[in-house]
Amino acid sequence: xxxxxxxxxxxxxxxxxxxxxxxxxxxxxxxxxxxxxxxxxxxxxxxxxxxxxxxxxxxxxxxxxxxxxxxxxxxxxxxxxxxxxxxxxxxxxxxxxxxxxxxxxxxxxxxxxxxxxxxxxxxxxxxxxxxxxxxxxxxxxxxxxxxxxxxxxxxxxxxxxxxxxxxxxxxxxxxxxxxxxxxxxxxxxxxxxxxxxxxxxxxxxxxxxxxxxxxxxxxxxxxxxxxxxxxxxxxxxxxxxxxxxxxxxxxxxxxxxxxxxxxxxxxxxxxxxxxxxxxxxxxxxxxxxxxxxxxxxxxxxxxxxxxxxxxxxxxxxxxxxxxxxxxxxxxxxxxxxxxxxxxxxxxxxxxxxxxxxxxxxxxxxxxxxxxx
Numbered sequence: 035x036x037x038x039x040x041x042x043x044x045x046x047x048x049x050x051x052x053x054x055x056x057x058x059x060x061x062x063x064x065x066x067x068x069x070x071x072x073x074x075x076x077x078x079x080x081x082x083x084x085x086x087x088x089x090x091x092x093x094x095x096x097x098x099x100x101x102x103x104x105x106x107x108x109x110x111x112x113x114x115x116x117x118x119x120x121x122x123x124x125x126x127x128x129x130x131x132x133x134x135x136x137x138x139x140x141x142x143x144x145x146x147x148x149x150x151x152x153x154x155x156x157x158x159x160x161x162x163x164x165x166x167x168x169x170x171x172x173x174x175x176x177x178x179x180x181x182x183x184x185x186x187x188x189x190x191x192x193x194x195x196x197x198x199x200x201x202x203x204x205x206x207x208x209x210x211x212x213x214x215x216x217x218x219x220x221x222x223x224x225x226x227x228x229x230x231x232x233x234x235x236x237x238x239x240x241x242x243x244x245x246x247x248x249x250x251x252x253x254x255x256x257x258x259x260x261x262x263x264x265x266x267x268x269x270x271x272x273x274x275x276x277x278x279x280x281x282x283x284x285x286x287x288x289x290x291x292x293x294x295x296x297x298x299x300x301x302x303x304x305x306x307x308x309x310x311x312x313x314x315x316x317x318x319x320x321x322x323x324x325x326x327x328x329x330x331x332x333x334x335x336x337x338x339x340x341x342x343x344x345x346x347x348x349x350x351x352x353x354x355x356x357x358x359x360x361x362x363x364x365x366x367x368x369x370x371x372x373x374x375x376x377x378x379x380x381x382x383x384x385x386x387x388x389x390x391x392x393x394x395x396x397x398x399x400x401x402x403x404x405x406x
Contacts (some may be wrong), residue, residue: 107317163261
């Protein structure tokens with residue numbers, strides 16, 4: 035029994051069909067080749083375009099691999115909170131919001147009348163202490179003169195005593211020999227006793243006079259200490275007086291101004307925020323991108339606020355630790371549900387030249403660090 039399918043039978047029943055199929059394939063191949071020959075320019079253009087695109091992709095990759103970039107970056111600076119160091123009424127605020135001021139420019143003036151009075155009082159105390167020291171110095175000089183006088187009186191009394199002893203001994207001998215009266219001997223004996231008493235009195239006076247000098251020296255040291263205390267009080271009063279004029283610590287801009295004329299400034303009260311002109315870029319790169327990053331490498335900086343400008347800078351330093359390590363609530367990895375994620379490491383980037391545009395903390399930046 036013939037079990038072949040109908041297609042096979044039809045093929046056998048049509049002997050010229052195979053020849054026709056082969057002829058059709060050859061015709062299609064010749065038609066495709068003819069089409070390519072007719073459109074040779076287009077084919078060449080497509081091939082050249084593909085080659086150019088491939089070369090461009092290779093060049094882009096070679097250039098892109100030299101840079102490490104991130105959009106997790108922003109302008110940073112150390113903002114200063116301007117506050118009062120003394121309590122007083124605000125009499126003048128010579129600045130306004132977002133004003134650029136130079137270093138040392140007055141920001142707020144406080145009422146200084148009380149502090150001027152304190153300075154005057156401290157000056158008076160200094161002058162009083164200086165006068166006391168001068169007075170005691172004069173007293174000490176006079177006391178030393180008294181000491182010299184007392185020493186001379188002792189010497190004089192000693193000489194008088196010696197003469198009295200000699201006279202008393204001489205007349206005592208003369209009285210024994212009968213050439214002098216007993217009365218004369220008693221007179222010179224009495225003179226001896228008086229001379230002894232005068233010497234004792236002179237010596238006591240000399241001792242008392244010498245002991246008075248250390249007392250005056252102690253009083254002078256006390257006055258010197260009072261002078262130092264008065265001078266310290268004067269310096270404190272002058273410092274408080276200088277604090278009634280609050281000045282800009284560096285060149286920068288005034289922001290979040292809350293001080294107003296007629297208000298009262300308490301110690302530590304924030305009056306405004308001050309943004310210095312010196313700014314830099316804090317870029318949070320992935321920790322896997324830091325293996326080829328080093329301080330000093332050049333950086334191309336693009337700021338979102340100025341899309342048509344490109345600034346140049348360099349890597350200044352890399353923070354020793356991830357950003358989360360210094361946060362208020364750092365991550366605690368010693369738990370059972372730990373999931374490893376790529377950490378971000380802050381990198382400080384400084385400008386080669388101070389930017390000639392207004393920049394403030396928090397502005398978005400896209401830095402590209404050339405690492406190769």
